[in-house]
Amino acid sequence: MTHHATLRTTVAPSTDTPAVPPSHDAVDVRVVGSAGLTHLEPLAFATLDGRTAIHTNVTTEALDSLCDRLEAGTLPTDGAHATVAHDPTEPPQPSGGPLSAGTRRVLARCGWADPTDPSPLDGGLHTNGARVVEAVRDAGLRPRGRGDAAHAVGPERTVAEEWDAARETPGDPVVIVNATESDPGIDGDRLLLEADPATVLDGALVAAGAVGADEIVVAVSEADELARARTEALVAAATERDLVETSLEVVTAPDAFLVTEPTMMLESLEGADRIEARRRPPGPAEYGLFGRPTVIHTPRTLAQVAVLGRAGTVGAPSDPGTRLMTVTHGEKRATVEIPTDAPLRDALRGVGSPWFKMACVGGQFGGLTRTLATPANADAMHGARLGTEGAIELLDDGRCAVALAGRRAKFAREENCGRCVPCREGSKQLHELLRDVYDGEFDDGDVRELARTVRDTSLCGFGTAAARPVLTALDEFGPEFAAHANGRCPAGECR
């Protein structure tokens, strides 16, 4: 009897990851991108005759052993994290454990598909882009991530409104995929380019059609070498097969937190010596790359465009779709996708313990909360003063809210671009006020007033978010500030 056996592994080529056994007649061995479960990877998906055994944290020896058993016609289920019967053309969907956390719409192909295979672009959504554009417009899809130009200072635009603004501006439009996210707590954009760049490019091609652009630039952080290499390989394969008429170019941008801000990313692409945010309006849709009408979306937004076109909407009507949340809890880390009407705590199932002292939601400049009951849509998260950027960092007892707020204020002081006074001088004074707490000086009103000024008067998204950790720490853990002024750290973290 002839078996159809496949071994997929999320092993990324580097010197510190296991060697991948070669493909041979009996077993088709494929290297795929991350499934998002960083602490369980490398994963291996051993598939034989419609059943898949999923193994976690595999070594070179384990991969060899899995391959040998598949070659012998045996599904290696012993020691497996899960074994699932499924349509062999579709990824397995375990019913329990971390791999079953959340929903996998945007992440559906991550950890399963060959990231460099251009086949999804052959007759992809962009070939019927007008229908997808209308679906995006009807749904009122909103942007994902601080690197998206529609996620702006002031009233946020929907994705379709951003497209309208670019299309109605005279000039030669261009689409930029902003994959420069350098926040250490946010993996969503890098994960998508490493694991499923075809879905991102399909969404970008829809956007290009919406605004009449014949050029797409993918800007990748210089630190994300694998994301860049796989996207370049996909573009080369799609070009060789003549699957797209639009010009596709992959470029790198500096690995700096600042550069993710859309107008600073433009400055870096234009080769500016000094990277500073641009004043808005006009936004990039009206005056972008070298003055051209420019649509700037993150890979997460563009993947939402593609999935909305493929599978319709889910989630909260005010912010339809799903949200990728990178959850970090000590050594554990996972990127989990949840519908926007689901509570944030649903993302924790990918990592583990629901017990924590506080959570920082939104990355480096996220908001602190004691509970994750807030739904994962932008309106609810803004109302709870949490960041929508796509990160949940869980902090246990023993971690100090005052120390965390101080570190984030210090980061803002050191990393801001210096262009506007409220952020440049405000973050410096905020950091100094928080240091004064340790010297016994604490005036809640003074700290709040300064933090609000930074938030409300800064020029770009960096400054408007920078004071959020301090303000939410005061709201949730105010007594800890007073205790520090009296020489005591209730968590025991500070000396």
Ligand code: SF4
């Ligand atoms: S808010 Fe901060 S980062 Fe943004 S322009 Fe002002 S100084 Fe620069």
